Amino acid sequence: MxxxxxxxxxxxxxxxxxxxxxxxxxxxxxxxxxxxxxxxxxxxxxxxxxxxxxxxxxxxxxxxxxxxxxxxxxxxxxxxxxxxxxxxxxxxxxxxxxxxxxxxxxxxxxxxxxxxxxxxxxxxxxxxxxxxxxxxxxxxxxxxxxSRTLPGLEIGGKVINSDHALTMDTLPKKAIVLGGGVIGCEFASVWKSFGVDVTIIEGLPSLVANEDATIIKAFERAYKKRGINFNTGTFFEKVEQNDDGVVVTLADGKTFEADLMLVAVGRGxxxxxxxxxxxxxxxxxxxxxxxxxxxxxxxxxxxxxxxxxxxxxxxxxxxxxxxxxxxxAGLKPVIVEDINIPKVTYSEPEIASVGLTEKAAKEKLGEDKVLTQEYNLAGNGKTSILGSAGLVKLVSEKDGPVIGVHMIGTRMGEQIGEAQLIVNWEAYPEDVAQLIHAHPTQNEALGEAHLALAGKALHG
Known part of the structure; x- marks a missing residue:
């Protein structure tokens, strides 16, 4: 400095x-x-x-x-x-x-x-x-x-936050992650890959609850397939520490035991x-x-x-x-609304999104004013090479621009650059459909999805 x-x-x-x-x-x-x-x-x-x-x-x-x-x-x-x-x-x-x-x-x-x-x-x-x-x-x-915690939940001993998790020189055999948002899911992904038995506790009805419903379902399926356990829809009640680790109790009385608990309930x-x-x-x-x-x-x-x-x-x-x-400086810069800022959950699989979800779009514009299009990455050559799976989902106004792009798959965060340009520049499906996407890349999936939304689907 x-x-x-x-x-x-x-x-x-x-x-x-x-x-x-x-x-x-x-x-x-x-x-x-x-x-x-x-x-x-x-x-x-x-x-x-x-x-x-x-x-x-x-x-x-x-x-x-x-x-x-x-x-x-x-x-x-x-x-x-x-x-x-x-x-x-x-x-x-x-x-x-x-x-x-x-x-x-x-x-x-x-x-x-x-x-x-x-x-x-x-x-x-x-x-x-x-x-x-x-x-x-x-x-x-x-x-x-x-790094926030919950009222009455103190960080210490075998109850840690993300700062502690980043400096651990030893791995637990079994861990509980309190919080199924971006931070919690990323650490759960890391620890599972490192051989830890992980369970996520999330009070909301799903993991990554702010994402599009289709993406959430695909994400939860992928985590189940990886063997990452999660309990959603019931809130945390208390945690007790003992010589063996922690015992976590939920509001419905259900208990979970582990070596430690990571508190990942957001940031203040x-x-x-x-x-x-x-x-x-x-x-x-x-x-x-x-x-x-x-x-x-x-x-x-x-x-x-x-x-x-x-x-x-x-x-x-x-x-x-x-x-x-x-x-x-008086340059009058353009305001970028939060909804048009790209988001990525860097887990395996990755979630990348920008713009309105299908639900939010229909609430804003009306059920009959919104179109959606999904492209399964099973049809993408590069995804097959990577041994991955996933999908791209587009949300657009009927006879209007694309207002949401939602993606899930290995390394899909790398595709969010084009997606945020599409949404922020209010591109129409046919505008993107005519662009050339290099082959074989996962980026092609964006092109294929827009071809389909523009009525020009070549695969499927």
Whole structure:
């Protein structure tokens, strides 16, 4: 990290150096602003050090483990020995270290002043950092999120959160994951590939409940096939620790035993004790309330990322950071609604989606105004080569644009780039149908699905 600031007045003062904060800083200096970036931990925030990057590194190790076990299916005779967790962690930590060093160098090269320490908003134009006051003509709040737990459920001993799960040097034989959302399902996927007996406990009726119903069904079938157990529709009641591990009791009295329990019930905004409310910023359930242009309604204070209600995704925070820098510069950037931000669950199989689900589209437009189209990946050559399965589902307005793309399968997250362009640019099925998709790729599935929706299905 760069040396503590010598200057104390900036055009833009940013509280938080995670995805939203550093993106705002980089774009702001491009636009000619002086920038002070305050960070009490490490530049890159949760995404780089405790979230996106380390979990995806573990997921890649998990994919390698699965491939090694099934290598004979591909004509390769190999022996799978074991999971070496210290070595897995060394690989993961090496990725993080490289990205961290690169980010530090980039921030320094752009002339951004990094202010090390814990910042607190003291007025609409000032932030105190460990006793030193810094002034910003504009202030961006970007303090990120923390791993939440449930009321009365304490983290400790054999009850861990995602931060602990990322640094484990030994694996449990049996684990319970409390929470069937993205984080819980990703860790369950990793641990199953590493040989752990995993059970997911989810109070909602299904896993990954915010996804399209067709995708949810396919995902749950895939997890059952992999041997990942899950109990949905009944809420957690309590957990007891003993010498052997944990005993989890649900509201219906059902119990589960394991070596440990991972609490993965979402993330909460980091806003408490930072002076936001005292400065006049509206806080609701810990979140900073803004208008659609991310202004708090107080002075020249903006907020970005996980502290703003909505999707808690690193790329959302990154985009919002750029947006606010351009907003301050008077460039009038285009608003991107949360529904049009791509989402990926990086499990095996992966879920990738953007836009409205079939249910949401019908609620918004009416039953007779929505068309859907599914393409089974069994017909895709590259998917067969990978030994995978899955589907692409399109949701469109009748005689109108595509308003939702939902995909499931191995590495399908890599296809979300085109999908988000289709939805955000309001492409019609026939617009995409005429595009050429390279063969053999899984990307062809998007093309085939749009051919079918445009009435030009060649397969099936």
């Amino acid at each position: 760069a040396d503590t600031a010598a200057a104390q007045e900036f055009d833009i003062l940013i509280l938080g150096g995670g995805s939203g904060g550093y993106a705002a800083a980089l774009r702001a200096v491009q636009l000619g602003f002086t920038v002070g970036l305050i960070e009490k931990g490490k530049l890159g925030g949760t995404c780089l050090h405790n979230g996106c990057i380390p979990t995806k590194a573990l997921l890649h190790s998990a994919e390698v483990a699965d491939t090694a076990r099934s290598s004979e299916k591909y004509g390769i005779k190999a022996t799978f020995e074991s999971i070496d967790m210290p070595a897995v962690n060394a690989y993961k930590d090496g990725i993080i270290a490289g990205k961290y060093k690169g980010l530090q160098g980039l921030i320094k090269s752009k002339g951004i002043t990094v202010i090390e320490g814990a910042g607190k908003l003291t007025s609409t134009t000032t932030v105190d950092v460990d006793g030193t006051s810094y002034t910003g003509k504009n202030i961006i709040l970007a303090t990120g999120s923390y 905004p980091v806003t408490e004790g930072l002076g936001y409310e005292e400065a006049g910023v509206t806080i609701d359930r810990g979140f900073v309330i803004t208008d659609e242009r991310l202004h708090t309604g107080v002075g020249n204070i903006y907020a970005v990322g996980d502290i703003v209600p909505g999707l808690q995704l690193a790329h959302r925070g990154f985009q919002q950071g750029i947006f606010v820098a351009e907003e301050i």
